[in-house]
Amino acid sequence: MSFVAAFYSFSVDLNHADLGVFCRFRVKVPLHPYESLEHLFARMVAFTHCYREGQSFSQGLFEPKEPTIWLNDITGKTLLWVQVGCPDRRKIELTLRSAPDAEHRIYFYEASQIQEFCHLLRGSKTNWVQDIQFFMIQPTLLEALVPISRSSPEWQVTYIDNYLYLQVDGTELESNITPVDIWAEYQESLLRVESDSAAG
16 A cells, blocks of 8 residues: 555444444544545445445555445455445446446545536446446535544444434534435436537
């Protein structure tokens, strides 16, 4: 691994009613030298939202071919592939081809990333990303986490129907983790382009 700006050691008490997961764990997360705290916390929220026993952060920020989070079995087969932010098309096509049976998830944390992904889909005649689950982490949640950040935070995390109740060192926060119908977003983006062209 390349050098890092800092390490954050999260102590997590997770109650995920949607997945039937109730556990406590610690995870040490490196902050990439060019990574914002908002992105770091988006990674951590995604990690708890998709939690599977044995999953880990990859070296995705240091190794562009790797996702943000993954779970591999003892043979190396990928069971879970998770990207935070908008990946490039080649990266998505590679994982869908090499690990078609894996659970694939992409988490956006800025509205512009949805538009960026829609641009990536330009020219698509079929919904080739239909097997990927897309979610939106609200930017306001990440912004609220920045001023209360410290290197060893304690997170109490509860998910009910994709709604997050988060307590960080005594501070209580709430937010939706919103499923995104990316194909519908893409179709709407095409209509906007057509409308803008007609108006121009």
